[in-house]
Amino acid sequence: MSRPPVHRTRSQPDSVYVTRGWWSRFGDRGRHRCTRHHSHHDRRRVAPARGVGHHLPSGQRRARSVHQRELVGAEARRSHPGGVPRRRRAGQPRPHVFRRGGDAVPRAPRRPVPGFLRPRAHLRAWPRCAGAARLRVRAWRWQRAGRGRGLEPRRVAPGREEHRRQHVVDRAHDSRPRRPVAVPRHACARLSEQFVGRPVSVPASGQSSSVPPGLPDLPVLDALPAVLTALAEHGSAILVAPPGAGKTTLAPLVLRREPWLADQRIVMLEPRRLATRAAAQRMASLLGERVGDTVGYQTRDERHIGPDTRIEVVTEGVLTRRLQHDPTLEGYGLVIFDEVHERNLPTDVGLALLLDARATLRPDLRVLAMSATPDTKGLLKVLGADTPVASSDGRMHPVDVVWAPMGKQDRVPEATAALVQRALREQPGDVLVFLPGIGEIRRVQQLLLGSLPERVDVHPLAGALSLAEQDLALAPSPAGRRRVVLSTDIAESSLTVDGVRVVVDAGLARVPRFDQRTGMSRLTTVSTSRASADQRAGRAGRTEPGAAYRLWSKLEHGTRRAHLEPEITQVDLAGLALELAAWGTPVEALRWADAPPPRTLQAANELLVRLGALTDDGRPTDRGRRMLALPLHPRLARMVAGAEPADGSLACIVAALLDERDVFRGRPDELPADLSLRVAVVCGQFHDRADSRDVRRVRDRAADVARRAQLRFDLDEVRAHRCGVVLALAYPDRVAVRRNQPGQFQLRSGSSAWTPPTDP
Template sequence: MELPINRVLPDLIDRLRERENTVLIAPPGAGKTTRVPLALLDEPWLMGRKILMLEPRRLAARAAAGYMAKVLGEAVGETVGYRVRMDTKVGPTTRIEVITEGVLTRMLQEDPALEEAGIVIFDEFHERSLHADLGLALCLQSQALLREDLKVLVMSATLEAEPVAELLGDAPVLQSEGRAFPVETRYLGRAVEGRVEGVVVRTVLEAVEKEEGNVLVFLPGVGEIRRVEGLLKEAGLGREVKVAPLHGSLTREQQDAAIAPVVHGERKVVLATSIAETSLTVEGVRVVIDCGWMRVPKFSPRTGMTRLTTVRVSRASADQRRGRAGRLMPGVCYRLWTEQEDRQLAARSTPEVLEADLAPLALELAVWGVADPGELAWLDRPPVGAYGQARELLGQLGVLTEEGALTPHGRKVAEFGLHPRLAHMVLTADQMGLGALACELAALLGEKDLLRGGPGGAADADLRHRVEVLQAVRQGRTVEGIDVSAARRVLAEAEQWKKIVGIRKSQSDPGEVDACGILLAFAYPDRIAQRRGNGRFLLRNGRGAAFAEVQALSKEAYLVAAELDDRGSEGRIFLAAPVGEDELRLHAADQIEELDVVRWDRSTKSVRAWKRERLGALLLKESVLSDPGPDDVLAALLEGVAVEGLEKMLNWTKAARQFRERLGFMHRYDKEWPDVSEAALTERLEEWLGPHAYGMRSREELMRLGVIGLLESMLSWEQRRTLDELMPTHVTVPSGSRIPVDYSDPEAPVLAVRLQELFGLKETPRIVNGKVPLVLHLLSPAHRPVQVTRDLASFWREAYFEVKKDLKGRYPKHYWPDDPLGAVPTSRAKPRG
């Protein structure tokens, strides 16, 4: 069959003969996946070495290998083979290996030079999976340091070529035309409200009635696929129309059946996730129905948790899906969104490395010998925060040392291809004789929930019930309301892990089910949780978690949350198992901290001390500490002063306040004097209050301290000697009275004095060696202000006589001379005779 890619193959072969790296852009249907490896098979630069081609998904890898083997007239495992997770078909004569991305990582870790390979082809690189980015980064470093002759070919349908070409050392870019028949695109008249399943079913029924050929329906996930499948069965499509689910959780046989050609006279409706978006041809499809949504994992560094999020497809993904309808003949694409919504689609999806849990990546880099991702070449460098959190988790799991080096245990964890959490759980459990149970848990946690309203109901979060279901299915017993096919997949995968780890025990025992909690604690040490009441828990990492509704696990003192979301302040717990405090103390003894806690208690206004045992944020035990260290007590006391405020914690007499106000004025006037503002005193508590408060534990004791003495300790000898001279507490006025100076306003110290007591005084009294005039508040005989001035001489000259008229009328018995400067000052109504 003539395919568009055939026209570009000669140029591609020439470029690869000249250069190590090349980029090939070829739309869906061009034939790149199956034609390129075969075209390169006899190239002399291969020197008999293998071609490794990466596919993002297992189903696509097996399908590609099967098609190429068929072209050669051979069985899979001869010239063309594949390696995917837990399924390998290669032989001694295999030259082309179609592999999934995690397999490439394993091959590179075992042989960094990839001595058996001549070229690595990254197919469908536009999907930008985490392992694809990592595999390319490792290949480029291997190429730079170990294998100059290793070739790299990046192939994609919708990739922006320039950044990749630059990353590959300004590699040449080749463009192939696609082979696509016309596809009519139809949009909705108005946006979908609520669940999309009803609209999908109506559209399927319409398409089956009006159009020819098979129908490929894109849905976000397994839940939507099951619901649509059920609704279609109720609607009655007819015997000749088969409904076939297609997603990653199915068995190989079920997946193969979904993409296989139908027999004559039959039609097929394939309900698929994005697994069918690229590198896969579903035979006979002429109609695509795209709901416009996809489910992607998103990791939150804030919470340390990953949750599946339903997001709008990108423009690139929508076009890829649409192209499925025009592979073999003209087709139709129903887009279940409006044309206005279509214009708002993002150009492409976010690369997984920017949103994923980076613990597996951090482990692979540690095995590779790299601590800083910056040592490798990336299209998008892993985010610093998420990567740092991943390294922290690996430290908790014992995979990395405190210095960040890979431990022997970490090397074993990296060998299994499981997530580091689960690999650590399995290895640790095996040492306890619980390896079989751990493998079952690991397989369970990678599968969709087995229960559909089974034991405990659909809302039941107890993981132990899932293990009991597995044990029942293994024994051939019937359990109502469960997904039996999913249970069998879990059991089969668990068997694979047992073989890989080398666990001799064939299966878990019913009596072991209560060990689920401690095994989960090995995998999720950050999600050990302590009950707070009302179905609410505190996680070890400090976040809150809760059940959506009350259930048996709500009463447990401790549990481990294996699955929860990160929405809001409290995540919702979906899967968990109880764990005993005694188990935690036994198996996490090295992680339990014994702390002497000395803190200020606001309720008692005193320092209190406790001895605490903590597991992260969880308080396991608390008792009174009778003899806390005096330095710790002082630090807590000063913390209390800072929290409560100086006004509440010290005995501020009238004299003490004036002393502080005097110092405040002097600091404003001369910065050599100490700053006694609230902020400054609070910042320097240890310096001026600490020596006097040593040994004290309460506000009551602090109140006995003389504040003036405390503040004086901040002054130099010279400042103490001159303070009264520069800033007197009182000023003696002509009447002989000693009048206090009010320093409460640091910009304007005030002397409030009755006018009659100043007779004979020509100038305003001054402080600070005569440099600062006081603000005079001149008072009536009743001590009410009649005038405010800084210039007494001007007052006598210009304002006194007007004031005199008013005062003489109100206070006729008092002495109001015509010449105030020549009059006798008095503190009485009239001077003594």
Template sequence: MKQLPITQVLPELKTILNTSTAAVLTAEPGAGKTTGTPPAFLDEPWMAGKTILMLEPRRLAARSAASYMASSMGESAGQTVGYRMRNDTKVGPDTRIVVVTGGVLTRMLQSDPSLGEVGLVIFDEFHERSLHADLGLALTLEAQAVLREDLRILIMSATLDSGRVSAMLGGAPVVNCPGRTFPVETVYLPGSGDRQLEQAAAAAVRRALAEQPGDVLVFLPGEREIRRTGRELESGTLPPGTVLRPLYGQLPQVQQDAAVAAAVPGERKVVLATSIAETSLTIEGVRTVIDTGLRRTQVFSPRTGMPRLTTVPVSKASADQRRGRAGRTAPGVCYRLWSREEHARLQDDSVPEIMETDLAQLALELALWGAPAPEALLWLDAPPAAPYAQGTALLRQLGALDAGGAITPHGRSMAALGAHPRVAHMLLRAAELGAAPLACRLAALLQERDLLQGPAALDSDLTLRVEALLRFERSAADSGGADPAALRAVQRESRSFLAQLTAAPGAVPDNISLTGLLLSFAYPDRIGQKRGEGGFLRSGGRGAAMREGQPLTRSPYIVAAGIDDRAGQSRIMLAADLPEADLLKHHKDSLQEEREVYWDKESGSVQARRRTLLGALILKETSHERPTAEETEEVLLRIIAEEGLKLLPWDKATVQLRQRMEFLHGLRPDFPDVSEEALLSTLQEWLLPFIQGMRNLRDLQRVPVSRALEGLLDWNSRQLLDREAPAHITVPSGSRIPVDYSSPSAPVLAVRLQEMFGQADTPRIGGGKVAVLLHLLSPARRPVQVTADLASFWHSTYFEVKKDLKGRYPKHYWPDDPLQAAPTNRTRPAK
């Protein structure tokens, strides 16, 4: 312990935590912070009778840290130092330091918010920013503020924005500790065109074994790439004594320990690992790191409300952490399978999990805690609003939250399982049906990699995976072409889920036909209804398609468990058939009965139908009902509002009436407005009385629109309309000429010139405010002059016009003095 760099800063850290309740420790790789810090506080006065909780984001690191601290005390894990994680706990009555994973810390806080027996909570490797770490810190900070002023909090990391964290903790002191690392040379090996990842990684391993001493640690995105790289290495020649050791989260503990332990003398170890080996672990003997620069993470899609596992480039900080693994015990080399230019384009830090993952489980935990919204707690990065809202919407659909957002008894039972809310709900519903074992198998299958390999994996039917698992359980030798390692992992996880349901009613024999039903409990928003070849409409409202030729495409209803939403059209990757009888029986509380009165475009009439709905799905529909008169009138008004006034009969007189009213409204804003917009917004007032008893487009052609418009006018308004916007003007010849109001700003009077003889001035309307625009016509009713100034026309232009008209119409009357001439509507005035 004394030789570790962390010992240099422990006195300062003790002094701070003697007088303060929060501190931040940044320690470079190799400083010994993980295993050196917790024991240093056991004898502090404020720790009397208390324990230390240390959060480690990864299971392997948690178990390794606890074992190392215990061995340094001459003990084994479970005595002074122990650990707690899902399905694996080693603590005893004398345990003072408990290393926990994120989910366990959350459960401990939920069961005892005051953490009454805890004196110090340490958040190790906080830069990894797991969802549970962020949640655990938020809950611990509130517990400290409300219930435990004496509770200490220490946040530790090798790469961390200590300023932000310190500010979040109210200006907590920051202690910096140098590390104990050896120099590491960095070699960039950009990709060579079309080589696959496993081929590039294997080539780098062979080069490292030839050029460098010691063991090799290879960082790969996931288990699939580890297996492929392993096969690629095994298919070629390796130096004698070389052993391959995989290292990933779901690997059995014995194999994980073998990967971390020092190689047997005479052997060289090549560890093929995921990012699990990035921090907190010292893998004995490693002198070379090969980094593919990729990691696998779950990214949440607000567009679909679904998380998806995706492979992304690492950040610069993660790349530096990986590089540092080569210099823990001696000088080393890091081969990076990318270029310097690509490295410069990497993000500085990884995106916190809270910013890109499914937040349904976080929302459930906050509801259980009693927080009305995320804003009630302190966060380094607050949960994004859209994914959080979708998470709470899912919880309400699963019955975990009531309408007000408070947790329900069912929600408490879901939270107690610690599984994702979808899985927890499925397990609880299955237990009620006596189908818990099958549900546990499904839950495990959903969380693990696909059992099937090769062409068989292209079949989307989840029941094929269940059958393969059941065969394997009956006989481990019968993998049926499925992946034996994946089968074992699913079997372990399934048993783990079943252990949590010990209170479940007696189980019935596995009935694979229940697969779709159980799956529908987990994914009520992904129940799909067949619509066309290979296509399904999901109850959540979005469409999805299945690969052609799949037997499930013939199913009327399915449940989609795996969906690839990266393309424009979501593709169903994993699903199960859902019998309609099961759907109607077990989802009856979610069904909605809807009576809809609607406009049928095909028949051009109002129709009524009854529907049974599940979200966006129409399960049943009948259309033999007759809508009431009130319902019909409402739909007719709606369709007119949508389609416009063109659905009504507009004869010439009605058009003119409306134009006259528009003209007068332009002069008098208090006069009724009959513009398209105004009429459509007031259909209920002026049109409703005239469509009673009508049901279709043909009926609408009988609407007396003129009477309806006149209904907007009282007696005085009608008088005003006739007076100031007359339909006709009587001209000197005695003819009543209609006024054209099609341009409200300039009404037109089209009259033969001879009928205006003797009229000195232009006729005026609108209370004398508006002169009509005269279209003076020839005897053949062709325009010869347009004027709004009749007096000027008589004195000037008339004589030019007269010459032309007299030549073309010699039999007609063309006087020299039009103001003294007798007007006529015939060829010549009567004598």
């Protein structure tokens, strides 16, 4: 049977790279494709100045199909004096053909390669192909002539044809010269050449460009040149980029090569420990290194920083401690505040102290604030009205919002589980679920485990989980499986979960609020803002169109606040007052986006005087400086620092119990109020309402507090009946006497308190 006719195209006889494995399929004839017109001794290698567009959908913006793409840019203008050369006549021998054996590979051309290349990793002559090493193609289909467009058949001899998959794609059929134009960048496009718009060359001397090679093509790259200029000329800059644009991982890697940084380090602040570790691991993987080499991180409990570390990712409290010990930040040239739009109290404090130190001690210190929302009025008020703002729009796909309000009798875990099952039936891809806390995550996980198909995995994601559980939730789904990630608001902006196409939002979040009952700030469940809901929904449209299911109505959505209030206006300020007293600068002289409320700050100073941390004129005492070194609220720090040596272990356990979530599970009015029962459980006693994971977490936290306070920690020496004596050190204003009525007490301050009458 005769073969169907083959399209004869006008292809350019310039060199294309093929692999050694491909040659072996056709013997010496495979090398006939490896021809060129340049000198065999010309070894200069120059990478194309523009990119090659892959996977551009046909019919959109007049994009060419995959086998019609070609390199475009300034180099194409000078590629040939007469445009694209004429095709070789029939029977004309191909010039400069490799005849000898071995694994020789043709040298890289001086102009853009007119075809595509898929080099094999085992090719020993890889450095000689460095100019084309960034060109990739994945042929989605191939067809013979007469059945549609696809890869062209290869003519190996008269009357013989061979088809090649995923190796070489001929350039456009039209041989006329083309005007160099830019490859369109839109949501569905991906460019193989990194750093589009900025020429990248591969010099023969081995010198690298100003931008590190091998970084992913993310939207934030378009805004980084403006950030580099602003930091070099102004000293401060604001980078606005939506979640998933790459600002957290790419900005530090590009900035570390700036000449003004010299040999100094970069420190970047993250609001959460999980985000700190994930950002450092991601940047280290992009560099092909381990955490602790060029990129390291430090949290309250971990430190992975080596002598060669240039980028340090830290939690917000770590920077404040460093400033208190060394206000000049010697050895650091740039401080990056990530996710400043969240307006956490440690972020506002660290930024205020840093700007004060820069104004008086380090005018050369540069500051970069990165935000996921365009609301930058507060940042401009702090950094200066003339601070440059660079924006990255990102590449967001459309997200369909599905309103699924709860019934009046429905509970959040049950309604969320039902909505997740509905989303799995109606939408493809992985599902990211936003819940307020770890308690709701555990309940929803139990409801889903027995009702989902076998190929669907359920993973929790929260800061209270172990490192293994966090890594399992962030790992991509295996082929043929789906996953449901139950997360707190940590995945809203601080962390990116890849592969998500569906978002289920419960519309709730836990934020710190001042609790009159405990005298400290505690996490309170509140409704999210409209800006937070939009950010969560945007997680579903990063790579393709997605859907967002919301557990409230559209009418209720319009009544929600645009943004949540800053923490500095809602929480207890005792810790802030102690920090400012140790810093020495009056609060009125510091720069604040929102100044601390005067009444709340005055009440905090009075408490610190009562605890013995400040003198009457507001100066810190020796006890106050010891309290400042502990990662605890000043009340709990006073209890640990002032306890008797025999009660040191007990004080650390009580501090951990009050600082962490309760180890007992159940309704609050059904749980015993006796703190000594919880201390006994931490020391090893069994209780049917105790959660073993929370007990271990409290025990580890207590041991860490004892290490920082330089106390001996021994569970066998804990005397649980002395809890009241230890608590009186932290709450001198809460000492009470019993009234005649059971469960009624009179506090020292004059107010009353009560416990259930049946509580032993």
